[in-house]
Amino acid sequence: MSVLLDVRALEVRYGGIVALRGIDLHVEEGEIVALLGANGAGKTTTLRAISGLLPVRAGEISFAGASVRRRSPDAIARLGIGHVPEGRRVFTRMTVRENLELGGYAIASHRKVADRIDEVLAIFPRLHERIAQRAGTLSGGEQQMLAIGRALIARPRLLLLDEPSLGLAPLVVAQIFEVLRDIHKRGTTVVLVEQNARAALALADRGYVLRNGEIARADTADALARDPAVVAAYLGGE
Template identity: 55%
Template sequence: MLNVDNIDVYYGAIHALKGVSLEVNEGEVVTLIGANGAGKSTLLKTLSGLLKPKSGSITFLGKPIAGENPTAIVSQGLVHCPEGRRVFANMTVEENLELGAYLRKDHAEIRKDMEAVFTRFPRLLERRKQLSGTLSGGEQQMLAIGRALMARPKLLLLDEPSMGLAPLLVAEIFRTVEEINKQGTTVLLVEQNANQALKVAHRAYVLETGKVVLTGPADELAQSDEIKMAYLGH
């Protein structure tokens, strides 16, 4: 579904991604783990068109998308749920969800999808008319995921969904990731919480200082001594 081949990305003079290659197949949850500053968020921003690679190629559903504008990329079904939630604070929950569907014209289906988000996250239903800036961190994360789902993603890029959340909410967010995947959405997950990420993912890539240093089935990586030492706190 997604093929990233040998991309190099710079932030000014900083070489943020160095020859990164990875693939995501339809139906998978693939996770990217790595320390802060390893280049995980940079990679997602490059996939969604917010950054342009200096070299290498990115193919989504057989079409090259490297350097395309973000709107065109969303319209093809590649949707980014950004780090730090980025909800529109001075708009209501409902208005945020409507914005998720801004490229769609199928109004009856949009209503149906909004009801599905409210079924998945009952707390958002209770707060549908509330300004999203007044929600708790966990509720904002649910809203950010709900808003991304309103675009009907074929591939959902999820950046640090558990960041700053209480353990109970973290478990809920990861359950949601599994459910979304079971219902047919492919997921590329960037996550500091390597323990949880490896539990929900099929495969994983480990990024260190802008390079892929390890890749394999998630359950195997979770057992690897190297990963345990570096990321799982064992």
């Protein structure tokens, strides 16, 4: 397997505050990698830096062998990194279809976008039922599906997911993770930021634990799930 995403010594600051102090991580093609950690550990910051939404102070980010560090967010999206942001951020006043169409913004052909919308609707039948509804009227779970679906329209090679389970009922979380498994099976590499560490590790191949803007632990998902320290800190003890 080849390395799809390679992050080296990544440093990000908000004003004077250091948010990431030299992070190293890599994601291989076809993997699911979980980023775990407490609030404020730097998980979301890491994803936003990869997507070009935050200026990188130092370090290097390369995707499929090419540096993306100085590229704009839209250019990075076009290179094949999809980002499902924290809090979903669907366009609430637009319909489900319009949201999905915007996911295909970088695709020139209308036909192609329409075809891909059909593919995404096959993955999320619920969205199909609600296609003409405004996104603001959807439930939280449906909005999350829409946010994921919108990112999938561009057929990203790498999908960054920020807290897809946030604020959702356990049953809905299970559905979302089922879909992620399915998307992964179709060949998309996934980086998953999650508070719900148990569900994330059950799905992931490997995981990183972030603490205060640094990588505290990196291992296979199985090893992390068995590690007493990780269990105590992030899985609520057993």
